[in-house]
Amino acid sequence: MYDGGKIIPGLIIFLLIITYPFYTNIGKPVAEIKPDLKTPEIERLEVKECVEPKAFMRAEHMKLLNEWRDSAVRDGNRVYINSKGKNYQISLQKTCLRCHSNRDKFCKVCHTYAGVKPYCWNCHFAKQEGKG
Amino acid sequence: MGMLFSLVVVVALILIALFGVKVIGLQFLFGVIIPYIAVLTFIFGMLYRVLKWSRSPVPFHIPTTCGQQKSLSWIKHSKIENPAGTLGVIIRMALEIFLFRSLFRNLKSDLRDGRLVYGSDKWLWLAGLAFHVSFFTVFIRHLRFFANPVPKFLNVIDSIDGFLQVGVPHLLITGVLLLLAALYLFIRRVYIPQVRYISLPADYFPLFLIIAIASTGILMRYFTKVDIVKVKTLTMGLASLHPHIPDGIGAIFFVHLFLVSVLFTYFPFSKLVHMGGVFLSPTRNLANNSRMKRHVNPWNYPVKVHTYEEYEEEFREKMKSADIPVEKE
Numbered sequence: 001m002y003d004g005g006k007i008i009p010g011l012i013i014f015l016l017i018i019t020y021p022f023y024t025n026i027g028k029p030v031a032e033i034k035p036d037l038k039t040p041e042i043e044r045l046e047v048k049e050c051v052e053p054k055a056f057m058r059a060e061h062m063k064l065l066n067e068w069r070d071s072a073v074r075d076g077n078r079v080y081i082n083s084k085g086k087n088y089q090i091s092l093q094k095t096c097l098r099c100h101s102n103r104d105k106f107c108k109v110c111h112t113y114a115g116v117k118p119y120c121w122n123c124h125f126a127k128q129e130g131k132g
Numbered sequence: 133m134g135m136l137f138s139l140v141v142v143v144a145l146i147l148i149a150l151f152g153v154k155v156i157g158l159q160f161l162f163g164v165i166i167p168y169i170a171v172l173t174f175i176f177g178m179l180y181r182v183l184k185w186s187r188s189p190v191p192f193h194i195p196t197t198c199g200q201q202k203s204l205s206w207i208k209h210s211k212i213e214n215p216a217g218t219l220g221v222i223i224r225m226a227l228e229i230f231l232f233r234s235l236f237r238n239l240k241s242d243l244r245d246g247r248l249v250y251g252s253d254k255w256l257w258l259a260g261l262a263f264h265v266s267f268f269t270v271f272i273r274h275l276r277f278f279a280n281p282v283p284k285f286l287n288v289i290d291s292i293d294g295f296l297q298v299g300v301p302h303l304l305i306t307g308v309l310l311l312l313a314a315l316y317l318f319i320r321r322v323y324i325p326q327v328r329y330i331s332l333p334a335d336y337f338p339l340f341l342i343i344a345i346a347s348t349g350i351l352m353r354y355f356t357k358v359d360i361v362k363v364k365t366l367t368m369g370l371a372s373l374h375p376h377i378p379d380g381i382g383a384i385f386f387v388h389l390f391l392v393s394v395l396f397t398y399f400p401f402s403k404l405v406h407m408g409g410v411f412l413s414p415t416r417n418l419a420n421n422s423r424m425k426r427h428v429n430p431w432n433y434p435v436k437v438h439t440y441e442e443y444e445e446e447f448r449e450k451m452k453s454a455d456i457p458v459e460k461e
Binding site: 014018033115 | 171174175178179182183186187188189190275276278279280281282286287290291297299300301302357358359360361362364365367368369370371372373374376380382408411412
């Protein structure tokens with residue numbers, strides 16, 4: 001081997017970068033991510049359902065929120081008819097956050113886990129919660 | 133021909149993953165076994181390639197020089213173009229690796245009035261740089277799927293990358309840039325006849341593969357969504373060696389993962405190893421000090437010599453009798 005003094009450290013750096021996911025995670029239990037659904041408002045509901053089915057909401061809520069924003073702010077339309085034909089008021093604070101009032105235990109659980117920082121709460125937040 | 137072949141292969145790979153996951157239900161194969169094999173192949177393949185290169189002796193310093201060599205004190209030395217020592221080499225290599233300096237030169241050739249002329253081709257340099265920087269950023273960004281809690285620097289990269297704040301989830305510039313740059317490199321390859329003429333499947337295949345990877349990634353992020361928490365549960369399971377496939381991850385994720393696995397597997401056996409090779413290219417990483425230092429070839433065969441003194445010693449008497457002059461009587 002020639003120039004081992006340079007090549008070996010280079011390879012070690014390569015290995016440290018490429019195996020980063022492994023040596024930082026091996027032996028750690030896989031975290032279970034469960035957004036909390038126990039808020040007073042949800043407890044009061046007879047049928048515990050969101051505006052759309054759970055699987056859809058989990059994957060596509062951000063898209064729906066974006067559509068709601070455009071619909072309310074740009075078109076002035078504040079009525080959403082869901083896939084079952086039920087009507088909802090288009091409003092983040094009056095519809096979504098009324099039930100999901102526990103931002104830290106609901107929204108943030110997955111967002112933090114996935115490393116996502118939406119800017120919804122730069123404007124929409126209840127006073128006691130503060131920005132975030 | 134090469135283009136069509138590569139395209140068919142990439143489309144076939146996509147269909148294999150779709151078929152395997154949607155029809156046969158081989159989530160564990162495509163989500164766990166193949167990614168593990170791919171990562172192992174990538175790591176050991178890269179080590180093998182680099183260690184193999186390291187066994188080749190480089191006895192003589194053969195840098196490509198583009199400027200005045202270090203010479204007499206009153207001749208201006210071109211320190212980076214023709215480095216004489218380690219510092220110059222480090223600067224030259226850094227500029228090469230981070231800014232692709234050698235691509236910033238006259239790379240376009242043309243026949244004008246029957247004469248071959250060279251001109252600059254900054255678009256190639258720009259697209260190449262955009263492609264590599266974007267791909268690197270995209271790669272680093274994906275580490276968020278392999279760390280819990282997500283390290284701060286990944287959040288910072290994400291917010292810089294998405295500073296346009298277009299849409300939710302916010303548009304990440306590097307993802308789009310990666311796709312556009314790869315498309316540009318492909319179109320350039322087809323559009324310029326000379327480049328097209330020398331293009332092989334090994335040129336088209338990685339391009340198509342990367343275009344497909346970027347497209348599936350963009351599709352997943354902005355269009356046909358997947359449940360990102362479940363995806364991260366899967367990737368964290370892979371990282372902690374407790375593989376587990378949560379139910380209900382869309383097939384497109386497995387297509388994306390399979391294409392990435394193919395890229396990882398293909399990497400060490402293709403021209404893509406230039407990732408490691410750029411550090412080991414003797415025409416860049418050596419100093420032009422041949423006139424200051426003697427470089428001896430290590431595999432020089434020990435030649436058996438017979439000096440004139442020994443020759444004369446052996447034949448002196450015969451030389452004398454033939455009246456040939458000798459040095460020693």
